[in-house]
Amino acid sequence: MEGVDHLALERSKTQFDVDQMKVVWAGSRHALDVSDRIGRLVASDPVFKKDNRAMLSRKDLFKDTLRKAAHVWKRINELKLTEEEASRLRFFIDQPSYMDLHWGMFIPVIKGSGTEEQQKKWLPIAYKMQIIGCYAQTELGHGSNVQGLETTATFDPKTDEFVINSPTLTSSKWWPGGLGKVSTHAVVFARLITDGQDHGVNGFIVQLRSLDDHLPLPGVTVGDIGMKFGSGAYNSMDNGVLRFDHVRIPRDQMLMRVSQVTREGKVVLSNVPRQLLYGTMVFVRQTIVADASSALSRAVCIATRYSAVRRQFGSNDSGVETQVIDYKTQQSRLFPLLASAYAFRFVGEWLKWLYTDVTQKLQANDFSTLPEAHACTAGLKSLTTSATADAIEECRKLCGGHGYLSSSGLPELFAVYIPACTYEGDNIVLLLQVARFLMKTVSQLPSGKKPVGTTSYMGRAEQLLQSRSNVQKAEDWLKPSVILEAFEARAMRMSVACAKDLSKFANPEEGFAELSPNLVDAAVAHCQLIVVSKFIEKLQQDIPGKGVKEQLQILCNVYALFLVHKHLGDFLSTGSITAKQASLANDQLRSLYSQVRPNAIALVDAFNYTDHYLSSILGRYDGNVYAKLYEEAWKDPLNDTVVPEGYREYIQPLLKQQLRNARL
C-alpha cells in the first residue's frame, strides 16, 4: 500500500471506529489478529502470486495449483500453524484445490460416518496427508437424487470383500473435486448389495491410485472432466470422472458407524441413529454460508472502492465530476449488498453456534432440534449462495465497462463462486426441503406441538395472521419490533396460504408438486426472516467501539427495508403491510443510504482484505486505479509483438485484395 492514498479523503469522513468494526467482522480480536497475520503472510509470499491466473493454460494453472498446495502444506508445518491458522492460510490462497475436499469433505465424512476403529485407522494418515482423499458421490446421471445412485458395492462373503462396480455409463462418478488427478483415496457412495438384496446407498473408502507411482489401481478408470466456467477460477480443481470395473475392497472399508455388514453379509443397524449423519451436513453447509459472506464482501469491497474513485457526469462546485457512488441508483444497488455481506456474516456466525449446539445435543441423544436445524441450514445455504452469486455480478455491473476486465477481479470471483448454488444441494431442491418442513410444522400447529428454534414464531400463528403493522411514519420502520413483525407476518401468512391450498388436493404429493413454486417463495420468506432476526439479535449484544453499533444498526435496517422493497408483492398480497407503509419504508431506505454514504469506504475497509486477496485493480486499497489498469494492459501476451501473429496470413491479404466479384 505504497504511495498516495486516492481514497484518503473518503477515509477521513468515517464516523466510526474502523478497528473495532474489524474485530466485529472477524468475530473476535484474536480471530482478527490471526486473519491479519496470515493474510499478510500469504500476500508477501511469491509462490502465492495469482495475478496472471486468467492467462494460464489449464495445464499450467493446474501445475501452479499443485505447487501452491504443496507450499501451503510446507508452510503450515514449518510455522507449526494451529488448525485455525492453517484454515485461514488455505482460505487466503484463494485457489481451489484438492486440499479443499481433503480437509473439507473427506476427513469430515470419515469423522462423521466412520466407526471409532475406522477413524483411528484413517484419520491419522489423512491428517498427515500421507493419503489424499475426496468425496465421490455424484454420478453422471445422478446428483440431487442421491438415492438414485447406480454404483454398486456387492458383498462377496467368499472373500469378505465388497466389489465396487460401475454398471452403466451414467453410473460413472462425475464432479468430485480432487478426484481427477490427485486423490489416492475416495469415499465412494454406492448401493450396498448383500445376498442379492439392495440396501440403499452407503459410503466406502476406496483406494484409487498406487501410493508408489500414482497410477490408477487395476479396474479403476479415472480422469478430469474438463474445463469449467471462466478462466482461472475453478479450473484449478481436478473435478473428476471415475469408473470401477469390479474393484475389490476389504469389508472394513464400508463406513459403518450407522449400519454394518457382518462377516456373514447381514446388514445390522448400530445403536447410532441415522440422523447423526445430518450433523456433517449441518457442518458443511455452515461453512458454505461463511464462504458466502466472504465472497460477497469481497465483491462489495471492490465495487465500493471503485465507485468512490470513478467519476462520471455532473460536477460539484469545484468543477470535478460526481463520484458515481453519489448517485442514488448506484447506492440503491450497492448498499443493500454491503448490508447483505454483514447480514450473512452474522447469520454464519450464528450457524457455527447452532452446529455446536446440535452436536452437543446429539451426543446427549437429544434429536428434537435436528430437523429444524437441518431445514435451517439447508435454507440458509440456499438463500446466501443465491444472493451472493447475483450480487457478485451486480457488483461487476456497478463497475461499468472496467468491471468486465479480468483485472477487475470480479469475473473470476463470479466464475469460482457460482457453483456454490449447485453443490451441496441444488438451491431449489433445498428450498423445497425447507418448504416441506414448514408445511409439516404448520400442519402440527393445531395439535399444540410447539415449533422450535427458527420456527418458533409460528407458535404465534393466530396473532401473526391477524396483526396489522402500525407503521405511521418513515422512522417507525427503524424499530426492530416493527421489522420483525412484518417479516414474521409475511412468512407465516405465506406458509399458511400454501398449507390451505395444499389441503385442497386429494393427493398431498400432487398438491406439493403443483404448488411447488409458491412453496419455494414461502421458504424464501422464512429464510429471510431468519437472517433479519439474527442480525437484530446480534445488535442486542454489547458492541464496543465508537459508532460501531450505530453503523450496524443502519446496515441492519438497510438489509430489511431493501428486502421489503424487493419482495413487496409478498408483503402487500399477504396484507402484512399497506401500500402507504411500503412507500414510507422506501423513503426511510433512501435516507438510510445517505447515512451509509460517508462510511461506505470504511465499512469495506473493515473486512481487512489485502490487495492480494482482492486481486482487483478496481478494488485497490489506495484507489490508484487508472495508472495500474494502464500498466496491466501491456502484460497481455497479445502485446508481446506490435504486429499480431497471423497478420501476414490473415490481415494483410484482406487489405491488399483486389475485389472483383463481391456484390457488397
Added chain:
Amino acid sequence: MEGVDHLALERSKTQFDVDQMKVVWAGSRHALDVSDRIGRLVASDPVFKKDNRAMLSRKDLFKDTLRKAAHVWKRINELKLTEEEASRLRFFIDQPSYMDLHWGMFIPVIKGSGTEEQQKKWLPIAYKMQIIGCYAQTELGHGSNVQGLETTATFDPKTDEFVINSPTLTSSKWWPGGLGKVSTHAVVFARLITDGQDHGVNGFIVQLRSLDDHLPLPGVTVGDIGMKFGSGAYNSMDNGVLRFDHVRIPRDQMLMRVSQVTREGKVVLSNVPRQLLYGTMVFVRQTIVADASSALSRAVCIATRYSAVRRQFGSNDSGVETQVIDYKTQQSRLFPLLASAYAFRFVGEWLKWLYTDVTQKLQANDFSTLPEAHACTAGLKSLTTSATADAIEECRKLCGGHGYLSSSGLPELFAVYIPACTYEGDNIVLLLQVARFLMKTVSQLPSGKKPVGTTSYMGRAEQLLQSRSNVQKAEDWLKPSVILEAFEARAMRMSVACAKDLSKFANPEEGFAELSPNLVDAAVAHCQLIVVSKFIEKLQQDIPGKGVKEQLQILCNVYALFLVHKHLGDFLSTGSITAKQASLANDQLRSLYSQVRPNAIALVDAFNYTDHYLSSILGRYDGNVYAKLYEEAWKDPLNDTVVPEGYREYIQPLLKQQLRNARL
C-alpha cells in the same frame, strides 16, 4: 444429427406446425431459408469449428479469430453472398472479432455522420475491407459521459490540419473493439478546438497503422487492454488502448455532416439537424435488441432440451425417474424465459420497422417522433439485455452441475453476452434517460400535448389513474385487453407518482437525483408495457400454420403474467390490481405452464439452431448428452497423461513425508 433421437418422444407430442413456427421466428420464409442455408454452411466448414475455444491461449484464440474472419470474407466473396447472407454468415461464426465493429460501427457512423463527399471517399474502401476501422469513443476515464471525453482535436490553420492529442492518462482511448491489434483506421471522438475555443465532442477519421506493414503511425501508441470475462468468449476481440502524441490529420477527416470547420477554422453548423445522429443510435440499439433474442433463445434451447433429457427423483408408472422439465419449479423458472425469447424477438422485429419509419420521417424533415423513438430504443436495449444476461445464468443453473462445464456452452455464452448491458449505454444510465423522457411527457399532459407512439397510452392518463381491473376469474387474465390495462395502469401510475414526488422539490435536478431509483422502476414498467403490447399486436396479425398462433398466444400470456408475478409490488402498490386478482393470475400462470409443457421442445426447435451454433453438449438436438459428455471429458489437456505434470515435485513428496513437527 446422426443416430438415435433421444428426444423423439418429446417431439411426437408437439401440437403445432413447427415449420411454420420457424418461419414466424425467422421473420419470413425467405429469411428462414437464408438462415437455414447459411447456418448449415458454417456448421459444415472445418475452419469454423469452435469447440476447443475455451482451451486456447489468448494468442491462439486471437489467431484463430483472424483466420476465421479472413475465411468469412473469402467465403462471402467466393459465394457472392448478398448483404443479408453475409450478415447471417458473420452471425453464425459466433466469435466476436474486429469485423463486428468494422461493419457494425465504423461503416454506420461514417454513413450517419459523414458528408456525401466523405462517404464517397471512405465507404467504398471500407466495404472492400481495404481499410479496417473501429469506433474509438470511450476513454479510460470516461464512458457514459461522452461530453467529458478528454482527447483533443485542435485545428491548426497554418497547415489546415487537426492535431489529435491525448493530454492525460485518463484520456487514453480504452475499450474500442478491433482497435488493439487490427484496425488501420478509427473514428476517434475528440474535443474540437479551434482558436482556443472548445466546441465539444466530434468524430474524426484517423489512420492508426501503416497499410504497408501494419506498424502504428508516428505518434500513435496502441495495444490490447488484456483479458476479459471468461475463457474464449470476448477474448477473441482485441479491445484496445490508444494514445495520440500530436498526430496530424487533414481537415476533411472530421465527420462534417452536422457541423463543419472551415479553412479559416470557423465552426459552422450545416443545415442537417443534430438529431439526425440519433438515427445511428436507433439503428445500433435495434440490432442489440435483436441480438438479445438470439442469445436468450440459444440459452433457453439448451436448458429446455437438457431439462427433458435429465431425470431426477420421483418415478412414473414405468419406474423411470421424472424428467426435470416436469417439475413445476423448473417450469416456472424456464418457461417465462422461453416466452421472453419470443417476446424479445417480436419487439426486435418491430424496432426494425421503427428504424425505417424514423429514417423516412427524418428524410422528410419530420422530427416529431424522434425523441420518443430514441427513448424507446434506449429503454428496450436496457430491458432486453439485462433480462437476457440474467436469463442465461438462470438457464445455466437450470442445468444443475453439468451447466457449469464449459461443454454445456452456457458459461461462454454468458461471458460473451453480458457486456451488452454496458456497451452502447450503461443500462441504468439509459433507463434514467427514459425516465427523463417520461417525466417530460407527463409534465406536458396538462398542456394538451398528445403523447406519441409508445407513450400514447399516457394520453388516457385520467382513465388509467382511475381504472380498476375487472378480473373475476383466472381465465379473465387471458384477455389481451385485461393484460394491457393492468400494464398501462401500472406504468402510468408509477410515472405520475414520480412526477408528483418530483414536484415537491424546489430544485428539479435535485429531485430527479434523489428519486432516481423510483424513476428507474417507472422506466422499467413503461418498457415492459411496450414489450407486452408489441407481442399482443403481433398476435393480431394473420399467422398461418396449425396451432402456431395458439402457442404464441400462450407464450404471450406467460410472459405477461410472469411479469405480474415478478413485479407484483408495483401492481399492488399502485392499486392496478388487487391481491385476489394477483392470486388468480398466478393460478392462470400455472395452468399455462402445463400447456407449454408438451410443446416445449418444439418451441425451441423452432429457433432452427444448428448444433454448431449452440455449441452445447447439453443442448444437442438429439439429446445424446451423457455419452458425449463422457467422450468430451477425455479431451482435456490434463488427461494427456495419467499421472499429472507436477506429481513428482508437488504430490509425491507430500505422500512420502515423515511429519515430525506438525501440530495437526
